[in-house]
Amino acid sequence: MNKKFFFLIFMFFFNFLSFSQDKKYAKKIIKKLSSKEFLGRGYSHNADKIASNFIKKELEKISLQKFDTSFFQNFDISINNFPGKMTVEIDDKKLIPAVNYLIDGISKSCKGEFEIVLLNKLILQNQKLFDEFKKKNFSEKVILIDTVGVSNKETLQILETLIYFNTFKTPAYIEVYDKDLIFSPSMKEGNSTIIKVKRENISLHSKKILIDVENQFLQEYETRNIAAFVQGKTDKFLVFSAHYDHIGEMGENVYFPGANDNASGVAMILDIAKYFANLKEKPNYSIVFLFFSAEEIGLIGSKYFCENPLFEMRNIECLINLDMVGSGEKGITIVNGKVFDEEFNKFTEINGNKNYLKKIKARDKAANSDHYFFYKNNVKSFFIYTLGNYKEYHNIYDMSEELPLNEYENLFKLLIDYSNWELKK
Numbered sequence: 001m002n003k004k005f006f007f008l009i010f011m012f013f014f015n016f017l018s019f020s021q022d023k024k025y026a027k028k029i030i031k032k033l034s035s036k037e038f039l040g041r042g043y044s045h046n047a048d049k050i051a052s053n054f055i056k057k058e059l060e061k062i063s064l065q066k067f068d069t070s071f072f073q074n075f076d077i078s079i080n081n082f083p084g085k086m087t088v089e090i091d092d093k094k095l096i097p098a099v100n101y102l103i104d105g106i107s108k109s110c111k112g113e114f115e116i117v118l119l120n121k122l123i124l125q126n127q128k129l130f131d132e133f134k135k136k137n138f139s140e141k142v143i144l145i146d147t148v149g150v151s152n153k154e155t156l157q158i159l160e161t162l163i164y165f166n167t168f169k170t171p172a173y174i175e176v177y178d179k180d181l182i183f184s185p186s187m188k189e190g191n192s193t194i195i196k197v198k199r200e201n202i203s204l205h206s207k208k209i210l211i212d213v214e215n216q217f218l219q220e221y222e223t224r225n226i227a228a229f230v231q232g233k234t235d236k237f238l239v240f241s242a243h244y245d246h247i248g249e250m251g252e253n254v255y256f257p258g259a260n261d262n263a264s265g266v267a268m269i270l271d272i273a274k275y276f277a278n279l280k281e282k283p284n285y286s287i288v289f290l291f292f293s294a295e296e297i298g299l300i301g302s303k304y305f306c307e308n309p310l311f312e313m314r315n316i317e318c319l320i321n322l323d324m325v326g327s328g329e330k331g332i333t334i335v336n337g338k339v340f341d342e343e344f345n346k347f348t349e350i351n352g353n354k355n356y357l358k359k360i361k362a363r364d365k366a367a368n369s370d371h372y373f374f375y376k377n378n379v380k381s382f383f384i385y386t387l388g389n390y391k392e393y394h395n396i397y398d399m400s401e402e403l404p405l406n407e408y409e410n411l412f413k414l415l416i417d418y419s420n421w422e423l424k425k
């Protein structure tokens, strides 16, 4: 092989490598963001700052531009954290946090040993018994709640409200669950500790419980969104977004890795950022990359951004939000796919021609991720998530080692092809 030919081949592959997706890079980002060092990307131990600093460094490596003097957009939240003690022992058997039980995000500190009182369908379905039960003094007792067999929805709703406001004035509740437990952080601090236990981990005849749970309620805690862009030829914008926050810690030794939710989305838009930053020619529109905080507590970061945009919202041609894109063997779902027909059809047309993904499903509008407030502000926006066998969600098993990323390349290519269609408009 002569040298010139070798050089041409080399250049061909070099181009190919630098201008296509980089799954290895994405894997590295997901592994890092889901590691112990990032503590579940919540707000205790300033984990959100650790994560946002890491993302900022990646943006600097890619040489993206800032809208202001900083990549960060600060805003305040209130947040209930669990960085401290997390001990639960029932009848002298220690339960393993996040394996045998989860606590409710509104839980308040609780310490002591208490007698357990059962509240089940026999009481809940008998008005007289339930009224008598409510009159009891629970200040030194913990209520074990089993709602199995209670079919009246109103009764269940009333019970939920009574627990929420702690009308029983008990230090803690134990709720028996038959479905998978998920942890959800809260912006509020309640009046008791709520322990959720899977049925196989508790006996309904349990007598006593030892609890040592600590919460840390922060008001006016400053967190931040991250915004960066690649300069385009016109004043229009194509936006990619992904939330980088997750659900944090549950006690001193437990953090939720959040590999799929949403280290996967962050990794993919960083990879897309690399792609656009490396183009030889400026794209037609500026390409914006937004990494939101406080999604898990109620889309707070993206809501704040929409109320305080860093550029003209009406110049956004299209926004694509990625949240949980770590699988894909069953295809993807596009939220707002049923709202924007022409664009959805373009996605399916490209996919049909290129044979990227098995299926693209359309969903109606939904307030289930960071695209939502953009949509409410008349921005053409989509939220994409992958469909597959990977089911770990808001638990300690959503780990990078388990995340398949089996359709990573295909989704990446679909997004780039779709972007190129938008950019030519």
Ligand SMILES: [Zn+2]
Pocket (backbone or CB within 6 Å): 243, 261, 262, 295, 323, 324
């Ligand atoms: Zn998410």
